[in-house]
Amino acid sequence: MAQLTFREAIARGIAQEMRRDESVVMLGEDVGAAGGVFKGTVGLLEEFGDVRVRDTPISEQAILGAAMGAAMTGLRPIAEIMFSDFFAVCWDIVANEIAKSRYMTNGQVTFPLVIRSGNGGGLRFGAQHSQSVENWAMMIPGLKVVVPSNAIDVIGLMAAAVRDPDPVIFLEAKALYASKMDVPDGEIVDTLGSAKVLRQGSNATVIALGSMVPKALQAADELASDGIECTVIDVRSLVPLDTATILREVSATGRVFTVEENPRLCGWGAELASIIADEVFYDLDGPIVRITTPHIPLPAADALEDLAIPSVERIVSTIHKSMNS
Amino acid sequence: MTSTHAAPELSYLDHKLAMYRCQVALRQFEQRAYDLFLENYVKGTSHLSIGQEAIAAGVAAAMRPTDWTFATYRGHAHTLARGVPMTPIFAELMGRTNGLMAGKGGSMHLTSVEHGMMGSYAIIGAHLPIACGAAWSAQYRGTDQVAVAFFGDGSVNIGAFHEALNFAAIWKLPVIFFCENNLWMEYTRTSDVTAVANPAADRAAAYGLESIIVDGNDADAVYEVTSVAIARARAGEGPSMIEAKTYRHGGHSRADPGKYRPDEELAEWLLKDPIPLYRSRLLGMGVSEDDLLVLEAGVDAEVETATNEAKAGDVPGEELLMKDVWADGGASWRN
Numbered sequence: 025m026a027q028l029t030f031r032e033a034i035a036r037g038i039a040q041e042m043r044r045d046e047s048v049v050m051l052g053e054d055v056g057a058a059g060g061v062f063k064g065t066v067g068l069l070e071e072f073g074d075v076r077v078r079d080t081p082i083s084e085q086a087i088l089g090a091a092m093g094a095a096m097t098g099l100r101p102i103a104e105i106m107f108s109d110f111f112a113v114c115w116d117i118v119a120n121e122i123a124k125s126r127y128m129t130n131g132q133v134t135f136p137l138v139i140r141s142g143n144g145g146g147l148r149f150g151a152q153h154s155q156s157v158e159n160w161a162m163m164i165p166g167l168k169v170v171v172p173s174n175a176i177d178v179i180g181l182m183a184a185a186v187r188d189p190d191p192v193i194f195l196e197a198k199a200l201y202a203s204k205m206d207v208p209d210g211e212i213v214d215t216l217g218s219a220k221v222l223r224q225g226s227n228a229t230v231i232a233l234g235s236m237v238p239k240a241l242q243a244a245d246e247l248a249s250d251g252i253e254c255t256v257i258d259v260r261s262l263v264p265l266d267t268a269t270i271l272r273e274v275s276a277t278g279r280v281f282t283v284e285e286n287p288r289l290c291g292w293g294a295e296l297a298s299i300i301a302d303e304v305f306y307d308l309d310g311p312i313v314r315i316t317t318p319h320i321p322l323p324a325a326d327a328l329e330d331l332a333i334p335s336v337e338r339i340v341s342t343i344h345k346s347m348n349s
Numbered sequence: 350m351t352s353t354h355a356a357p358e359l360s361y362l363d364h365k366l367a368m369y370r371c372q373v374a375l376r377q378f379e380q381r382a383y384d385l386f387l388e389n390y391v392k393g394t395s396h397l398s399i400g401q402e403a404i405a406a407g408v409a410a411a412m413r414p415t416d417w418t419f420a421t422y423r424g425h426a427h428t429l430a431r432g433v434p435m436t437p438i439f440a441e442l443m444g445r446t447n448g449l450m451a452g453k454g455g456s457m458h459l460t461s462v463e464h465g466m467m468g469s470y471a472i473i474g475a476h477l478p479i480a481c482g483a484a485w486s487a488q489y490r491g492t493d494q495v496a497v498a499f500f501g502d503g504s505v506n507i508g509a510f511h512e513a514l515n516f517a518a519i520w521k522l523p524v525i526f527f528c529e530n531n532l533w534m535e536y537t538r539t540s541d542v543t544a545v546a547n548p549a550a551d552r553a554a555a556y557g558l559e560s561i562i563v564d565g566n567d568a569d570a571v572y573e574v575t576s577v578a579i580a581r582a583r584a585g586e587g588p589s590m591i592e593a594k595t596y597r598h599g600g601h602s603r604a605d606p607g608k609y610r611p612d613e614e615l616a617e618w619l620l621k622d623p624i625p626l627y628r629s630r631l632l633g634m635g636v637s638e639d640d641l642l643v644l645e646a647g648v649d650a651e652v653e654t655a656t657n658e659a660k661a662g663d664v665p666g667e668e669l670l671m672k673d674v675w676a677d678g679g680a681s682w683r684n
Contacts, residue, residue, distance in 0.1 A: 049489065075489065081519065086478045086512035093482020096467065097417070098490060101482075116509075120472050121479060129460040129468065130450040131673035165682075166674055189676035217684065265683040299683075 025208055031201040033175035034064035034140070037182030038102060040211060042072050045100065048186055051078040051087055052104025052140075061106055062142050062201050084114035088139065092122050095137040100186060107149075108141040108157045108195060115160070122191045123166030135191045138182070143171070144235050144285050145317075145333050146199030150324035154198075156285040156317070158233070161193040162262045162292055168192040168216060169262040173237035175205045177260060180214025188216055197235035197285075217264030221273060225253030228279040228343060231270060231296060233259045236283040236334060243283075243339035252347055262292050270296065271304050278309035281343055283334050288319040313346050315339055362634070364410070368568045369631055370644055371406035372624050375426040377652045378435055382425065382442055386603050390660065391442045395456040398426035400566075400598035403623035404529050405430040407571025408497060411579055417467045419480040419498040422457035423529075424469030427499060431464045435655035445662030452665045453673075467496075474504045477513035477526060484522035484588075493583045497525045497575075503534035505548040514556040514590065523582035525575065526590040529565060535601045536609055549592040558590050565593025566623040569630075596621070 028036065042048045050068060052060075056079040059066035069077045080087050084105060091103040105111055111118060122135050145154035161169045168190055172178045178196070185192035222237070223244055232240035237258045244254040255273050259266070274280050280300055282293030297312040315334045322332055359367060379397040386395060398405060401423075409430035412418070420427040428438055433449065441448030442456050449459055457471040467483060470476035480498035487494035504510050505528070517524050528549035532539060545551035550560040563574045571593060578589035596618035600607035607615075628641060674680040 078520075081512075081515060083478075083512035083516055085475075085509045086481065086516040089475065089478020089509065089513065090482035090485055090516065093419075093467075093479040093484070093496070094486040094489075095482070096479075097483045097486040099486050113508075116472050116475055117478065121470065121475050125458075125460075125468060126676070127674050128450060128454040128458045129462075130453050130669075131678065132450070132460055132462045133468070134676045136676075165680070263682050267683045 025206050027204050028175045028207045029201065030175050030178060030196070030203045031062055031064045033178035033207065034182065034196065035066050035068055037179035038065065038068060039071060040179065041183055041186040042068070042076065047098060048100045048102065049076045049078070049094070050102045050104070051080050051090065053080055053082055053087070053106050055079060055104050060104065062198065064140070064196065064201070065104070084110050085117055088114045088117040088122070091137045091139070092117060092135060095135045096133045100136045102138045102140060102186065105139060105141040107153050108143040109152050109155045111141065111157055111160060118161070118167070119164045123164045127166060134189050136189045138185045138192045138194050140194045140196060142198045143195035144197045144199055145322050145329055146235060148324055148326050148329055151321035154322040154329070158195055158262055159286050159291055162295070163290070166191070167263060169195070170216060170260065171195045171197070171234040171262065172260060173197070173200065173234055173258050174203065175207050176212060177214065179207065179212040181216070181260065183213040184216045187213070192216070195234065199235040200238070203238070217261050217266055219260055219266035219269040220258045221255060221269065222258055223254065223256040225255045225277070227253045227277060228281060228347060229255045229257065229273045229277045230281045230283060230339070230343070231257045231259060231293070232283040233262070233292065234285065236285055239334065239336050239339060240283045242336045243343070246336065246340050247343055250344070252343065254343070259292070267299055271300065274300055275304045275307040278307055279347065280308070280312045281339070281346070282314045283339055284314060284316040285333055286316060288316045291316050310346065313342060315342050362636070365631060365634070366636070366644065368406045368410050368572065369627050370648065371409065371430055372402040372568060372627060373645055373648045374651065375402040375405055375429055376624055377648050378429055378438070379425060381652050381656055382439070383603070385439070385442065385656070392444060393455055394602050394604065395425070395442060396423040396602050397599055398423055398597070400618065400622065401529055401531060401595045402426060403568040403627070404527070404565050404571055404593050404595060407568040408527060408575045410572050411575040412465070412495070412497065414465060415492070415494050417465050417480070417483050417494065417496040419467050419476040419483070419496060420459070420469045421476070421500055422469055422471040423501065424459045425456070428459040428461060428466050428469065431461070431466045433461045433464050433466060435651060436658040439655050439659035440662045443659055443662070444665070445659060446665045446669070447659065447662035451669055453669060474500065474507040474509035477509055478516065480524050481513050481517050481522050484517065484524035485520060487523055488520070493523070495523045495525065495579050495582045497527055499527045499529060502528060502530040502532065502539040502548045505552060506543060514552070514558070517588040518556040518558065521585065521587035523585070524588045525578045525582060526588065527575070528590065528592040529595055530592055531595050531597045533597070533601070533610065536605070547592055549590055553590045558588065561589065561591045563591060563593050565595030566621050566626065568623060568627055
């Protein structure tokens, strides 16, 4: 057992897989000598050498194109896009090429690759370095989308993503990089497409993702002291989506709140709301409520960013209001 | 001819006849594809290589079966040149289950991994970095495979082109960037929107590469220059970029009659049609007219048979619709 930060868990998860499988290689901007701008890849260059851990120019299309070409010819690349906002400059490779080529070729090619990226706000970086882009990826058929919320899940889901034969977008909440937890020694391997019930309560089901998970848990603690007992689900994987766990927990409480860092429109919570309304509507005791960032670009000022991204206080007050109305 | 390593089992003359047959087959295939479009058998769009056959034939002849081709949406010719039979390509254009990808890709995405045809890519420039990735894989795994990425003159002003060139150069990747410069982007003359006269070759120096220009209507010249570049790549000497001057006889796509081009320009290039030129060369070398007629009749028969086989294919149904999004063969996104 060792206490690891979220960022240290990334390097541990990657190292675990690189030791196991020589076809696993890594590339990205500043991932080698610098150990990553968020220090998520510290020590990998030293352990695996510069043939397997490769620094690249600032060329996101080349990084992801190279990952794709390597994946379709026998390697299992882990590519880093430093900030998920930068997906906007290489989205062709992700959305048009990686996601679609297996289908278009009637299954002739597979893309066992992982694209890691720092995602979301909380660091006061402003509108172009703070976005939560999981929904960009979720809406493209052919991409798996994973968003861990703690160090153990980082390692286990990274292992699952690397071993998966399909392309996985692995989004690391920047707000969680410094968070710590005790992590067991030895190999950790998780499963894609499995949500986790982190807390069980009878009054409402709170569904959260990534950086919103610790906030949802804290909100549930506060609500419990007011007599509202919440189930908290960490979605962990948007594609594949563990609807079985989610629908089961929703039916058990009859009330649903999603907590989403993304701007309002077309957030993953909207898709969940649709599935819930379709399939367990008669188990609901009230409206499905989405707690999201407003539909605005994220501002830089700390005071404004804190107002925009769902806070523990906003989660608590929203659930309170809705449960008591 | 000094370099025939790609086809060592062929005699000098057989090698030339094979390149001629390839060019004739590409021409006949494309003409039939156009006819099938007019007959409404071929739906959607398609981009023909009529006039540009010497490039596909010459480059493919310089490649080994284990090498990789990355083509553009104008990819019928490159797919055929790598040895893919005509029937599944016609059937793919017609959207039939006996198509190369069972109708799921269409004209712009022809792929046959077993032939080293790693895909036809319909977003300009995208496949140049992807070819780099395949080349990186060969380098990492210690094989001597080479990736060849074809692109049009219109690709040289998009970011992916420049990212790929720099990337290949710094990692010394075994990749050949092959520009088919047919002078016209889509409806716009490339020189009107490009800062340099030779859109690819003049950019080579920016990436530390030699500027290489070749007559794209001469299959022998294409073969020669490509053989040198491939040998360099196999020897670990890094990428090359080749710019071949050529011309498409028709419009950009099936919807385009190409009327924006001056008549005299088209007439001048029709005189440089690669196929009659190559035919004359063979006759000059002593090949008999009768032998060439037999060869050409063989291609006609192949096109006819393939057309009929493709037409006989089934129309795909729902069983294909939800297949192969994922490696497990399915399309499920939830439990």
